[in-house]
Amino acid sequence: MLEIRNLCKYFGGIKAVDGASFEVERGSITALIGPNGAGKTTAFNCISRTLVPTSGEVWLDGQQIDHLRPHKITAKGLSRTFQISRNLADMTVIENVIVQSRVEGFSGLFRPAISPQEKDKALGILDFLGITRIAYEDGHNLSYGQKKLMDLAALLMSDPKIILLDEPAGGVNPSLMEEIVGHIRALNAKGLTVLIVEHNMDLIMRLSHKVVVMAQGRVICQGTPDIVRKDPAVLEAYLGGVLDAEAA
Numbered sequence: 001m002l003e004i005r006n007l008c009k010y011f012g013g014i015k016a017v018d019g020a021s022f023e024v025e026r027g028s029i030t031a032l033i034g035p036n037g038a039g040k041t042t043a044f045n046c047i048s049r050t051l052v053p054t055s056g057e058v059w060l061d062g063q064q065i066d067h068l069r070p071h072k073i074t075a076k077g078l079s080r081t082f083q084i085s086r087n088l089a090d091m092t093v094i095e096n097v098i099v100q101s102r103v104e105g106f107s108g109l110f111r112p113a114i115s116p117q118e119k120d121k122a123l124g125i126l127d128f129l130g131i132t133r134i135a136y137e138d139g140h141n142l143s144y145g146q147k148k149l150m151d152l153a154a155l156l157m158s159d160p161k162i163i164l165l166d167e168p169a170g171g172v173n174p175s176l177m178e179e180i181v182g183h184i185r186a187l188n189a190k191g192l193t194v195l196i197v198e199h200n201m202d203l204i205m206r207l208s209h210k211v212v213v214m215a216q217g218r219v220i221c222q223g224t225p226d227i228v229r230k231d232p233a234v235l236e237a238y239l240g241g242v243l244d245a246e247a248a
């Protein structure tokens with residue numbers, strides 16, 4: 001469904017992504033993992049074209065999308081979250097969900113009123129995520145975890161086919177993490193394809209059908225969680241570091 005071909009992103013002499021290729025199969029939950037600085041977020045940014053890649057191709061459902069602007073990519077069915085919430089503090093949750101979902105389309109930002117259709121849709125999504133009670137809460141009153149759920153709600157407004165989640169469980173408490181895992185599973189069961197960057201290895205191994213491992217800008221291994229877990233290159237580049245740190 002989503003195909004990344006020989007993707008490169010250089011920042012001057014830094015090869016953040018250096019010829020990465022991988023595929024996300026339709027209906028899967030695929031994880032992109034790797035040590036700090038491996039190039040995961042940069043790859044995400046290039047796929048959603050928040051960053052312009054240095055070279056390489058991104059294909060979605062047989063269409064090349066790497067030359068499209070971000071809101072066009074969203075319109076093709078690919079939406080993403082950001083590590084840091086884009087919460088607009090002087091708006092309520094429902095306003096945030098609607099306005100954030102318009103942000104990619106420049107003209108949408110300046111559309112004045114929230115339509116009844118937008119409101120109904122947003123309320124339906126908040127209900128699905130179990131956060132109807134905070135629909136009219138001000139953005140600045142939200143907890144960190146509530147902001148994560150609000151971002152997920154905004155992402156769903158565009159009716160995506162595939163969602164890219166950047167550290168959805170980063171910094172949240174264990175019970176909210178389980179709630180987020182439940183939501184990702186439920187969305188996937190409804191047919192949504194998921195690509196996820198996450199540092200929580202337990203979550204990744206439980207949730208993912210396929211794991212893609214990056215190190216130093218390249219894909220060093222991909223396969224089922226069981227295969228990746230045992231791969232010597234992964235142990236050396238990634239888990240090796242953890243084991244070494246634990247042994248020290």
Ligand SMILES: Nc1ncnc2c1ncn2[C@@H]1O[C@H](COP(=O)(O)OP(=O)(O)OP(=O)(O)O)[C@@H](O)[C@H]1O
Nearest residue numbers: 011014015016034035036037038039040041042043
């Ligand atoms: N805008 C930038 N300018 C210069 N270098 C950058 C920029 N963005 C990322 N890098 C560098 O590119 C490399 C890859 O960074 P990236 O954030 O993509 O890694 P990551 O795998 O997402 O790391 P983490 O798990 O720590 O978030 C790092 O060496 C980083 O310092």
